[in-house]
Amino acid sequence: MAVMNIREAINQTLHDAMERDPSVILLGEDVAGGAGTAGGQEAIGGIWGTSTGLIGKFGPERVIDTPISESAIIGAAAGAALAGMRPVAELMFADFIGVCGDQLINQIAKFRYMFGGKARCPVVVRLIYGAGMNSAAQHSQAFYNLLTAIPGLKVVLPTTPADAKGLMNEALHGDDPVMFFEHKALYGKKGEVPEGLHRVPFGHARMAREGGDVTIVALGRMVSFAEKVADKLAEEGIGCDVIDPRTTSPLDEEAILDSVEQTGRLVVVDESPPRCSVATDITALVAQKAFSSLDAPPECVTAPHTPIPFAPELERAYVPGPPAIEAAVRRTLDWG
Amino acid sequence: MQYSQDGLLRAYRRMATIRQFEERLHEEIAKGEIPGFTHLYAGQEAAAVGVCEHLDNDDMIVSTHRGHGHCIAKGCDVKAMMKEIYGRRDGLCKGRGGSMHIADTSIGMLGANGIVGAGAPQAVGAAIAARAEGKGKVAIAFSGDGACNQGTTFEAMNMAAVISVPAIFVFENNHYSEHTGDKYAVATDRDIASRAKAFGMEVWRANGCDFYDTFETMAELLDHVRGSGKPAAIELDTERFYGHFEGDPQRYRAKGEVDRLREERDALKIFRAHEATDEMLDLAQLDAIDEEVTALIDAAVDEAREAEKCDPSQIEEDVYAAY
Numbered sequence: 001m002a003v004m005n006i007r008e009a010i011n012q013t014l015h016d017a018m019e020r021d022p023s024v025i026l027l028g029e030d031v032a033g034g035a036g037t038a039g040g041q042e043a044i045g046g047i048w049g050t051s052t053g054l055i056g057k058f059g060p061e062r063v064i065d066t067p068i069s070e071s072a073i074i075g076a077a078a079g080a081a082l083a084g085m086r087p088v089a090e091l092m093f094a095d096f097i098g099v100c101g102d103q104l105i106n107q108i109a110k111f112r113y114m115f116g117g118k119a120r121c122p123v124v125v126r127l128i129y130g131a132g133m134n135s136a137a138q139h140s141q142a143f144y145n146l147l148t149a150i151p152g153l154k155v156v157l158p159t160t161p162a163d164a165k166g167l168m169n170e171a172l173h174g175d176d177p178v179m180f181f182e183h184k185a186l187y188g189k190k191g192e193v194p195e196g197l198h199r200v201p202f203g204h205a206r207m208a209r210e211g212g213d214v215t216i217v218a219l220g221r222m223v224s225f226a227e228k229v230a231d232k233l234a235e236e237g238i239g240c241d242v243i244d245p246r247t248t249s250p251l252d253e254e255a256i257l258d259s260v261e262q263t264g265r266l267v268v269v270d271e272s273p274p275r276c277s278v279a280t281d282i283t284a285l286v287a288q289k290a291f292s293s294l295d296a297p298p299e300c301v302t303a304p305h306t307p308i309p310f311a312p313e314l315e316r317a318y319v320p321g322p323p324a325i326e327a328a329v330r331r332t333l334d335w336g
Numbered sequence: 337m338q339y340s341q342d343g344l345l346r347a348y349r350r351m352a353t354i355r356q357f358e359e360r361l362h363e364e365i366a367k368g369e370i371p372g373f374t375h376l377y378a379g380q381e382a383a384a385v386g387v388c389e390h391l392d393n394d395d396m397i398v399s400t401h402r403g404h405g406h407c408i409a410k411g412c413d414v415k416a417m418m419k420e421i422y423g424r425r426d427g428l429c430k431g432r433g434g435s436m437h438i439a440d441t442s443i444g445m446l447g448a449n450g451i452v453g454a455g456a457p458q459a460v461g462a463a464i465a466a467r468a469e470g471k472g473k474v475a476i477a478f479s480g481d482g483a484c485n486q487g488t489t490f491e492a493m494n495m496a497a498v499i500s501v502p503a504i505f506v507f508e509n510n511h512y513s514e515h516t517g518d519k520y521a522v523a524t525d526r527d528i529a530s531r532a533k534a535f536g537m538e539v540w541r542a543n544g545c546d547f548y549d550t551f552e553t554m555a556e557l558l559d560h561v562r563g564s565g566k567p568a569a570i571e572l573d574t575e576r577f578y579g580h581f582e583g584d585p586q587r588y589r590a591k592g593e594v595d596r597l598r599e600e601r602d603a604l605k606i607f608r609a610h611e612a613t614d615e616m617l618d619l620a621q622l623d624a625i626d627e628e629v630t631a632l633i634d635a636a637v638d639e640a641r642e643a644e645k646c647d648p649s650q651i652e653e654d655v656y657a658a659y
Binding site (some may be wrong): 023066 | 396398400405427429431432433437439440441442446447448449450451454456457458459460461462463464465466467468475487488492494495501560630654655656657658659
C-alpha cells in the first residue's frame with residue numbers, strides 16, 4: 001500500500017474518478033486558479049492542493065474555475081447532477097454554506113423526495129472545515145452538525161487518508177448528495193492507502209482503539225486527540241474504545257450502542273459548539289437506547305457556545321483538546 | 337417564418353391545455369378540494385409554449401413556483417400533474433411535491449421550484465451537462481420579474497457567460513413580484529433584458545402574450561445559442577390573469593385591469609385572431625381542440641379526485657437512493 005497524506009489521497013482519488021468516469025466534473029473557486037491572469041492557468045492549483053494537476057489532464061470544461069459565487073457553484077452542481085453528471089463542487093471554506101444554504105438545504109437535499117423518487121442528484125460537495133489556522137469566526141467552523149440535521153443529505157468526515165479515498169469513492173458511486181467535510185488541519189496526516197477502487201461504505205464506524213472501559217466517540221479532527229488520550233490512559237490500565245463514526249448521516253448507531261453496552265461510559269468529542277450538535281445527538285441516542293447500560297452520565301467535550309476567536313491563545317482554548325478529553329474520561333470513571 | 341399546420345395545432349393545444357388546466361384549478365381550489373399554495377400560470381401561455389415548442393426531451397428547463405405552464409409546455413403528463421396537485425400517491429411526484437414542485441427529469445423538466453431565483457444556477461449546471469454531451473442541446477431557466485432581483489440569478493448569468501455554456505435565461509415579466517409592481521421593484525426602469533446584456537450576453541425581447549412573436553424571437557435566440565454555445569437571455573412581456581397565489585385578493589390591481597388584459601392580452605385570442613387572417617388553420621380546428629382539451633381536463637380532475645390518497649406508511653421512502 002502506498003503511504004500518502006489526506007491531501008494527496010483526495011487528489012489521487014479525484015484523478016482516478018475523472019479518468020474512469022467522464023460524467024465526473026469539478027467546480028469551485030480556484031480549483032485550478034490563475035484563469036485570466038498573467039500567471040496563467042493553474043497558477044494556484046487549488047488553494048488546498050487537492051485539485052492539483054486536474055485541469056492539465058481533464059481541461060477547463062471538466063475542471064471549472066468559477067467566479068466567487070457559492071450559490072451558483074452549488075446550484076450549477078445541482079443542475080448538472082439532475083442532468084446526469086456527477087459534479088464535485090468545492091466550497092473553499094465550509095463556512096460559506098451560509099452563502100449557498102438554499103441550494104444545499106432546499107434544493108439538492110429535497111429533489112429526490114420532492115420529485116417522487118425519480119430525480120437523481122449525486123452531487124459531492126467538498127467542504128473544507130475546522131479551526132486551527134487562526135482564521136477566525138468566518139473561516140473555521142465545523143458545520144457538519146447543520147447538514148447532518150437535513151434529511152436527504154449524507155455527511156462524511158474522513159479522518160485518515162485511506163478513508164478519504166474510500167469515502168470519496170463511495171460518494172462518487174452513490175446516487176445521493178454527499179457533504180464531504182475535509183478538515184484543513186488534517187490534510188497533512190499520513191497513512192497507508194489501499195490501491196485500486198477502494199470504497200468505504202457509509203454508516204460503518206471505524207474502531208480506532210479498543211479498550212473496553214470507556215467509549216469515546218470522536219468526530220473529525222477530534223479522533224486523533226481521542227487516540228492520543230486512549231494511548232496515554234492505556235499505560236495506566238484504562239482501556240478506551242475510540243469510535244470514529246466516519247459518517248454522521250447515516251450514523252452507525254449500532255457500533256456506538258454495542259460499545260456503550262460493554263463500557264457503560266460515554267464521552268463524545270465534537271469540534272462544533274455544544275447546542276443541537278452531533279454530540280448531543282449521540283448522547284441522546286445512548287440515553288434513549290442504552291440507558292440501562294450506563295454507569296455514569298454521558299460527557300460531551302465540545303467547543304464553547306461562542307463564535308471562533310482569532311487570537312492563538314483564544315483559538316487554542318476554543319478547540320477541544322486531549323486534556324479536556326482525558327478529564328471527561330476520568331469523570332465517567334470516578335462517577336458515583 | 338415557415339410554420340407547419342401540425343406545429344401550430346400542437347402549440348395551440350398546449351396553450352389551451354394550460355389555460356383550461358389553470359381555469360379549472362381556480363374553480364376547484366375555490367371549492368376547498370386542493371391543499372396548499374397554488375400559483376396559476378393563466379395569461380402567460382404564449383411564453384411557455386413559444387419557448388418550449390423549440391425544444392425536445394434532451395433540452396432541459398428549470399421552472400418556478402408558477403410552473404404548471406412550463407410543465408405542460410415541456411410535455412409533462414397532464415393527468416399525472418393533476419393528481420400531483422391533488423396530492424395523490426400516483427401523482428407525477430407521488431404526492432410529495434404538489435403544485436410548486438412538479439418535475440419529470442425524463443423529459444428534461446428539471447423541476448418547478450418554490451424558492452424564487454433558485455433555478456437560474458441549476459440551468460447553468462444543466463447547460464454544463466449539455467455542453468459535455470456535445471449535441472447542441474440547451475438548458476433554460478424560466479424566471480420572473482421577481483427572480484430577476486435575486487442574487488442567484490445574477491450569479492448564474494455571470495457564471496454562464498464566464499464559463500460559456502448554452503444556458504438561456506427566459507425572463508417572463510408579468511409585472512408583479514407577488515404583490516409588488518415591477519415599476520417599483522425592478523430598478524432598471526422595468527428593463528430586465530438590459531441586465532442580462534450587462535453580463536455580456538446577447539438579449540432579445542418579445543411579446544410574451546403573442547405565440548408567434550415569442551416563437552420567432554426564440555428561433556433567432558436558439559440559432560445563436562446552439563451555434564455559439566454561449567448563453568443568451570430573452571425578456572417576455574406577459575400577464576398573469578390571477579393573483580400571486582390562489583386566494584390573493586389582488587388589491588394591487590387597477591380597476592378593470594384583469595378584464596382589459598383578458599380582452600387585449602389573451603394569448604389564445606391573439607392566436608385565433610392571427611389564424612383568422614393567416615388562414616393556415618381553420619378556426620373550427622381550434623374549436624375542436626378546445627373541446628378535446630375540456631374533455632382531458634374533466635377526466636384529469638375526475639381521476640385525481642377518485643385517485644388513491646397517499647399512504648402515511650410510505651412517508652420515509654425516497655429520501656435517499658440508499659441509506
